[in-house]
Amino acid sequence: MTEFFQTLVSGLSLGSIYALIALGYTMVYGIAKMLNFAHGDIIMVGAYAVITTVMISEAIPGIVAVVISVIVCVVLGVTIEFFAYRPLRKAPSLTVLITAIGVSYLLQNLALLIFGSEQKSFKLDFFDMIKPIYIGKVYINGITFLTLVVTVIIMIALTLFINKTRLGKAMRAVSEDKEAAELMGINVNRTITLTFAIGSALAAVASIFYGGAYTYIRPTTGSMPGIKAFTAAVFGGIGSIPGAMLGGILLGVIEKFAENAISQWSNAIVFVVLVIVLVVKPTGLLGKKINEKV
Amino acid sequence: MERKPSSRLVPLPSNAFVPERDVDKSPILEARHLGIDFGGLTAVDDFSLIIGRTEIAGLIGPNGAGKTTIFNLLTNVYRPTRGTIMLDGYNTYGKSTAQVNRMGIARTFQNIRLFSNMSVIDNVKVGLHNEMKENIFDAMTHCFGFRRAERMANERALELLDFFKMADLAGTPAGSLPYGAQRRLEIVRALATNPSILLLDEPAAGMNPSETSELMENIALIRDTFQIAILLIEHDMNLVMGICEGICVLNYGKVIAKGSPDEIKSNPQVIEAYLGRKDGK
Numbered sequence: 001m002t003e004f005f006q007t008l009v010s011g012l013s014l015g016s017i018y019a020l021i022a023l024g025y026t027m028v029y030g031i032a033k034m035l036n037f038a039h040g041d042i043i044m045v046g047a048y049a050v051i052t053t054v055m056i057s058e059a060i061p062g063i064v065a066v067v068i069s070v071i072v073c074v075v076l077g078v079t080i081e082f083f084a085y086r087p088l089r090k091a092p093s094l095t096v097l098i099t100a101i102g103v104s105y106l107l108q109n110l111a112l113l114i115f116g117s118e119q120k121s122f123k124l125d126f127f128d129m130i131k132p133i134y135i136g137k138v139y140i141n142g143i144t145f146l147t148l149v150v151t152v153i154i155m156i157a158l159t160l161f162i163n164k165t166r167l168g169k170a171m172r173a174v175s176e177d178k179e180a181a182e183l184m185g186i187n188v189n190r191t192i193t194l195t196f197a198i199g200s201a202l203a204a205v206a207s208i209f210y211g212g213a214y215t216y217i218r219p220t221t222g223s224m225p226g227i228k229a230f231t232a233a234v235f236g237g238i239g240s241i242p243g244a245m246l247g248g249i250l251l252g253v254i255e256k257f258a259e260n261a262i263s264q265w266s267n268a269i270v271f272v273v274l275v276i277v278l279v280v281k282p283t284g285l286l287g288k289k290i291n292e293k294v
Numbered sequence: 295m296e297r298k299p300s301s302r303l304v305p306l307p308s309n310a311f312v313p314e315r316d317v318d319k320s321p322i323l324e325a326r327h328l329g330i331d332f333g334g335l336t337a338v339d340d341f342s343l344i345i346g347r348t349e350i351a352g353l354i355g356p357n358g359a360g361k362t363t364i365f366n367l368l369t370n371v372y373r374p375t376r377g378t379i380m381l382d383g384y385n386t387y388g389k390s391t392a393q394v395n396r397m398g399i400a401r402t403f404q405n406i407r408l409f410s411n412m413s414v415i416d417n418v419k420v421g422l423h424n425e426m427k428e429n430i431f432d433a434m435t436h437c438f439g440f441r442r443a444e445r446m447a448n449e450r451a452l453e454l455l456d457f458f459k460m461a462d463l464a465g466t467p468a469g470s471l472p473y474g475a476q477r478r479l480e481i482v483r484a485l486a487t488n489p490s491i492l493l494l495d496e497p498a499a500g501m502n503p504s505e506t507s508e509l510m511e512n513i514a515l516i517r518d519t520f521q522i523a524i525l526l527i528e529h530d531m532n533l534v535m536g537i538c539e540g541i542c543v544l545n546y547g548k549v550i551a552k553g554s555p556d557e558i559k560s561n562p563q564v565i566e567a568y569l570g571r572k573d574g575k
Contacts, residue, residue: 164444166423173409173420180407183369185395185424185487288411 002137007260008253013144013213015252016151019245020206021229022236023158024199026244029233030175031195032089034096038080038103040226042200044111046073046207047217051120062124070204077200078193086189104223111219119218122211143212150205155245158198162241171195175239228255228270235274237287246285311553313539316346320383322398322491322523328367328377337363338547341377345491345540350517351525352534354558355544356567361527362404364544365493368525369401370394382490396424400489402480404496404527410469414460414479417468418451421486425450454482457519458512474505481512485520492516494526498533506530510537535559543567 021043028036049072053065084103088096130142162168173181174191182188210225211217229248236247251270258269277285312321321344328341338360345351353361366372368379370391379386386394400421409417425447455461458478463471468479477497484492497513498506510533517524528534534541535555543551543558545567551558558564 166419166443166447169412169416169420170423172412172416176409176411177407179371179391180403180409181420182391183371183395183401184421184483185392186420187390187392 003260005136005138007256009138009140009144011253011256012249013147013209013252014256015232015249016147017206017209017213017225017248018229018232018252019248020151020154020202020209021225022232022244022248023202023241025230025233026236026238026241027171027195027199030239030241031171032081032085032192034085034093035100035230036085036196036199037097037100037226037230038107039199039203040222040224040229041104041107041111042073042077042203042222043207043210043225044217044219044222045076045107046070046204047122047211047221048111048115048120049073049204050124050208050211051122051217054124062126065124066204066208069207070201073200073204073207074197077196077203081193081196086192108219108222115219117219119216122215122217124208124212127212143209147209147212150209154202154205158202158241167191167194231271231274234284235277237284240284240286240288243284243286250285311540312344312346313349316349319347321345322347322349322382323368323525324380325364325368326378326380328364328374328379330363330367330372331375336547338367341367341544341547341549343542343549343552345523345525347490347523348517348521349523349540350513350538351523352538352541353525353527353544354529354531354534354541355550359544360547361544362495363547365401365495365527368493369399395487395489398488398490399493400484400487400491401493402477402484402495402497404499406473406476406480408468408476408479408483410467412468413464414466414468414471415448415451415455415464417479417483418454418486419447421483422447422450423487425486425488451486454486458482473500477501477509478512481516485516489522491523491525494524494528496527496529498528498530506533509533513537 021039024039024042025036028034028039046069049069050065053060053068054062080103084099085096088099127143127146130146132139132141133145134140162171170181170186170191171194173184173186174188178188181191206225210221214221228251232247232251233244234247235251236243236245238244254273255266255270259266262269281287323343323345325341325343329339330337341360341364343351353364355361363372367374370386370389370393381394381397381399384397386397389397409420412420452461452464455464458481460475460478460482463475468476471479477500481492481494481497494513498509501509513524513526514537516522526534526538535558538555541551541553541555541558542549543561543564550563550567551561553561
């Protein structure tokens, strides 16, 4: 029983990271109707931003490094959108997809150029400040605890933001009907920029937890969680924000349990589950039925 | 149904007509020699129109005459190949669709385009987007200014919904409303953007006679209450002739007649466009 809960906790923690990243995929897809495959690499940039900041001076507290990382990622995400995706707003979706893949390789290779190919250790001062806790015999270390708490807070805040605020409503309106939203006086480009900014900020937060859990980073660090989170977004129903949260968490839990059962097969099991879900429910767990437009 | 007789149309120096009461005020909308080509095809050519401050105007014509294209030109969804649009005295050239909306044009759509997964009140609040001032930090920290802006938006949205007897539907998803109510909500949403001219694209499409007469009352009520101009595209001649003060008839992208309902009804070119010529040529 202890083992079950232990696996559940690590699954929830991994799932939280996937969910944070999946939110970026799903929000951008919902609003700009594009798959931003460079999103995974924003995580990698976020992680490098943290270790670079800490490297510059030991005196800089970890939390400052986190803030810098979030700023770097937001600026990067918005810049990518402006230079690479905005000119292609009316282009076929395949063109945008190829561009996104191009941007992804560009970021990886830039990181390779600047930081080299060897892995770097990822450590922040506040990881050790939170003492591990025991619930019964289940051990929860500091970074896991932090991941779970912060993810829950972010999810609640994001849900409130999307549903309750003026800008959140503008985002939902743009995702439902871009043209009608524009005719209601909503600046669609600014709304898309905001979406990229939020998605990138979440990726930066995810990078802290991912780096904390795996302790090492390298230029290709972003690809695997990127692909898993994209899977999670599809799993939950791409375009749906609660779907990305649920999809991410379920994917993390399934992966950890699969790893526990037959470690070599964990990824295979994850994707088999994805295939089954998509066969039974092609729009994903919480995906909306696509209404035929007349 | 008893209705006030339409006011007399009065010629302006520019050879256009507006209702008598609007003569001393500058027109809200003025299209000058507007034209648009799609590839080699001229969809609209030499379209000129002046609409008075509080005029209810109609744009009619057979299918494919270019009526919706003109709405798309007026809202800058399409960029005109020729001509200029003056909205409240300002040229709208080069403005985005969103900017034109903020300058004072709002519209509805021929095929309803509500945000169907959002609630009725949220649809209206999207219309209120530029009326509500709140910044992102307020929103994120859920603090005082944000709450006040939210409360004001709520009140305003409910007020507008109440005006159209829809306040009790505020929480319903827009997509699950009955057809007539969806049409009404589109008008409320457009009004929420605080326009000085409202463009209605076939507002009576698919409505039964009693719904249509209610719509006519509503259109007159909107004009009287909000003191705005309304330009509508409609095929229902009872509605057009009953409510519009000035009518513009379009055929093959060109204006073939302009005038009061009575003038339009007896215009031989209009009759020909709608019914064909008597001698069958």
